Amino acid sequence: VLFESLYELKNDLKKSGFNLFIAEGKSFDVFKKISGEFEKIEIYANEQIEPYCRRRDESIEKISNVELKLFSDSTIFLPGFILKDDGKPYTVFTPFSKKFFTLLNSGNYKKIKVDLNSLKPENQYSPGYLNQLNPDEENKKISTKGIFDGGRTAGINHLKRFYENGIDEYKSKRDFPGINGTSNLSPYIHFGLVSIRECFRTAYSALNNSIESGKTEIETWIKELIWREFYYNITYHFDYLEKQSFKKEFDRLNWRHDDESFKKWCDGKTGYPIVDAGMRQLVNDGWMHNRIRMVVAMFLTKDLFIDWRWGEKFFADHLIDLDFSSNNGGWQWSASTGCDAQPYFRIFNPVLQSKKFDTEGVYIKKYVKELRDVPSKFIHSPWEMSEEEQEECRVVIGKDYPEPIVNHSEVKELILNEFKKI
Numbered sequence: 001v002l003f004e005s006l007y008e009l010k011n012d013l014k015k016s017g018f019n020l021f022i023a024e025g026k027s028f029d030v031f032k033k034i035s036g037e038f039e040k041i042e043i044y045a046n047e048q049i050e051p052y053c054r055r056r057d058e059s060i061e062k063i064s065n066v067e068l069k070l071f072s073d074s075t076i077f078l079p080g081f082i083l084k085d086d087g088k089p090y091t092v093f094t095p096f097s098k099k100f101f102t103l104l105n106s107g108n109y110k111k112i113k114v115d116l117n118s119l120k121p122e123n124q125y126s127p128g129y130l131n132q133l134n135p136d137e138e139n140k141k142i143s144t145k146g147i148f149d150g151g152r153t154a155g156i157n158h159l160k161r162f163y164e165n166g167i168d169e170y171k172s173k174r175d176f177p178g179i180n181g182t183s184n185l186s187p188y189i190h191f192g193l194v195s196i197r198e199c200f201r202t203a204y205s206a207l208n209n210s211i212e213s214g215k216t217e218i219e220t221w222i223k224e225l226i227w228r229e230f231y232y233n234i235t236y237h238f239d240y241l242e243k244q245s246f247k248k249e250f251d252r253l254n255w256r257h258d259d260e261s262f263k264k265w266c267d268g269k270t271g272y273p274i275v276d277a278g279m280r281q282l283v284n285d286g287w288m289h290n291r292i293r294m295v296v297a298m299f300l301t302k303d304l305f306i307d308w309r310w311g312e313k314f315f316a317d318h319l320i321d322l323d324f325s326s327n328n329g330g331w332q333w334s335a336s337t338g339c340d341a342q343p344y345f346r347i348f349n350p351v352l353q354s355k356k357f358d359t360e361g362v363y364i365k366k367y368v369k370e371l372r373d374v375p376s377k378f379i380h381s382p383w384e385m386s387e388e389e390q391e392e393c394r395v396v397i398g399k400d401y402p403e404p405i406v407n408h409s410e411v412k413e414l415i416l417n418e419f420k421k422i
């Protein structure tokens with residue numbers, strides 16, 4: 001996605017007479033080198049509040065002749081702007097979102113015209129050590145297609161499709177991984193191909209044109225966009241989240257260091273079809289449906305009682321839409337260690353989640369292909385099939401598909417006790 005996006009950007013810039021240069025290396029080293037050639041340089045960029053980005057920007061700002069000019073465009077409001085009346089940050093979503101709505105007006109997401117013509121191509125800086133995209137590499141990478149097409153055009157098409165067909169049914173359909181009920185915009189938002197302001201503009205345009213019954217559907221989508229803003233604010237205010245639990249007392253939990261079970265979870269071989277489908281979707285597609293992200297995260301941190309940081313890292317290594325704030329927030333929500341998190345005693349039952357949200361097993365069968373002939377009745381818990389039934393659908397449990405690695409009802413009590421100790 002990134003490569004295709006850069007390729008498209010390069011071609012768009014070319015139309016206005018500009019080149020796209022790619023610098024490889026640590027940001028600090030690259031800017032140090034460039035700044036060495038000039039008396040003074042100014043860098044214009046979007047502010048990023050993730051711990052790594054802050055460290056990067058601080059290091060760049062230390063270069064004496066560099067002026068870093070950061071702008072806020074990753075979120076509707078600059079992180080840190082929305083505060084409680086007493087000046088403290090919100091740590092609960094609902095009051096945060098209420099305040100958000102009181103501050104929001106159409107000016108926050110109005111269309112802004114960008115005029116590249118005010119820049120002069122003849123003044124371009126083009127040093128030899130910066131690369132332009134290599135045409136051979138371009139062709140090779142573009143021919144290996146993932147499930148998402150890269151580029152702003154593709155992102156805008158997704159947004160358009162969702163506006164025309166999806167946003168007014170979002171609330172009703174968003175929890176079912178077997179149907180295309182969400183916007184699939186996260187990779188495009190992540191790479192800055194679709195801006196968060198465009199999402200809000202689209203949502204409010206849909207809301208204004210919607211019939212009454214569609215309104216709550218669209219409002220639910222807007223709330224999800226605000227969850228993202230909420231988590232950005234949490235990252236902004238609480239700089240320890242990269243390493244520690246939001247509720248620090250939960251770092252006393254005695255997480256299990258079980259490499260074998262962790263590997264089975266990563267490989268999609270836990271014996272719980274809904275969990276395995278999710279993990280295989282993540283590894284194959286680099287993306288996972290939100291409901292299933294919650295299910296697999298809850299399974300790792302509760303059923304397997306493995307530290308949320310292990311799962312967060314695995315997601316970070318595989319997600320195409322990786323976003324530190326949403327990922328950390330989602331993991332800590334599921335592990336019950338986060339702000340406004342799922343209380344520890346509400347543990348998802350993976351079989352019930354599966355029955356409720358993937359009743360016919362459409363999603364499971366897409367990713368856990370060996371279960372494709374298992375009848376819907378058993379698709380959520382195939383270990384309940386008799387030997388004859390297993391033979392009939394050619395899935396012998398323990399041979400063709402794993403036995404469940406834990407017994408959910410048995411471990412549930414143990415986990416609750418661990419949390420109660422804190």
Ligand SMILES: Cc1cc2nc3c(=O)[nH]c(=O)nc-3n(C[C@H](O)[C@H](O)[C@H](O)COP(=O)(O)OP(=O)(O)OC[C@H]3O[C@@H](n4cnc5c(N)ncnc54)[C@H](O)[C@@H]3O)c2cc1C
Nearest residue numbers: 182183184185186224228290293321322323326327330331
């Ligand atoms: C354990 C876990 C890890 C997650 N990791 C990430 C991540 O790395 N990157 C990421 O973008 N999202 C993450 N999420 C949130 C959510 O799963 C994805 O944003 C969503 O699945 C993306 O699909 P979509 O674009 O179709 O979303 P839609 O449902 O169409 O929502 C539209 C947009 O709203 C935002 N959004 C939706 N739900 C959430 C949420 N719960 N929290 C924060 N923002 C949200 C996203 O930007 C999303 O693209 C995570 C959730 C969990 C439970």
